[in-house]
Amino acid sequence: MPVSRPEALLIDADEASGFPNAPLPVLIYRQLIDAAGERAASTFEALFAAHRWPPEWRYGLFDFDHFHSTAHEALGVFRGRARIRLGGPHGSQHEIAAGDVLVLPAGVGHANLASSDDFAMVGAYPPGQRWEVERGDPARFAAACRRVAAVALPDADPVGGSLPSLWR
Template sequence: MNKLAPETLTLPADHQYGFPNALLPVLVYRGAVKIKDPETGAQSFEALFARNGWLPAWRYHLYDFHHFHTTAHEALGVFRGHAKARLGGPSGIDIVLEKGDVLVLPAGVGHKSLEASDDFCMVGAYPEGQTPDLKRGDPATLDDALVQTAAVPLPEHAPLGGALAFLWGGEP
């Protein structure tokens, strides 16, 4: 179990731009993995996520357009560089991500890169059995997106270990 306590950010639905966001908080683990070398750092995130039931799916940067997923929660592990991201859609909040950080996004939370170092790269992972779609925010489909994201099952474990339900407001 990971003893590192995450920062939590709760982002309400953005009705103006059509981003459902979530009642569940975004989890931000600062310096979750100590990285000396990017390749071994990426492998460390992949192994850690997989041990906890979050299947690594890609190594890439963060898209530079607002988007969210209605069918999956997402874990992002930064293994190289740094970036400034916006969470919650166009009227959301900005956060800086650095090498070693992990960001856990509940289904529906908007995210986008505002700026990044040239070498910025992350590992992306999703709970076993969940496959992400890609939505860009649309006020006309917000009600459907709210229903879809609320129906995404909670995984048993957080991507860094421990009971995710406890971190997301449930029982330990």
């Protein structure tokens, strides 16, 4: 499957809110697959696994701003649509829909602001990276930034795209 070049969004740190974000761009692959529902979920799981990003869950997106300081994250939307925020409480809003993939560098804040009732995604992470949920704490900002900086770059893009060149 040929993969088009993703949207690449740079999101600055928000020290006042405690969100490290990242010097690496968020990648958004629009309409990567043309399917919905369980077939799309299975397609994303197979695609992520084939590119060495083991899928771990099927769920929605938390409705509060959070980030993962110990893992990069790939999200494949397999049902519905959502308006999300990237970058923490002062971040930017984006629309995502079934077929889209987001690749979030460690530290990037994200939240679901509004979504269709059927909205769901597959989540995947590079091998050996374990995610946790952090909500942003200005008092712990420096420590979160150190954890984010220590997360290894993945060897491959979760969909076979241009992450290796965009994240180096």
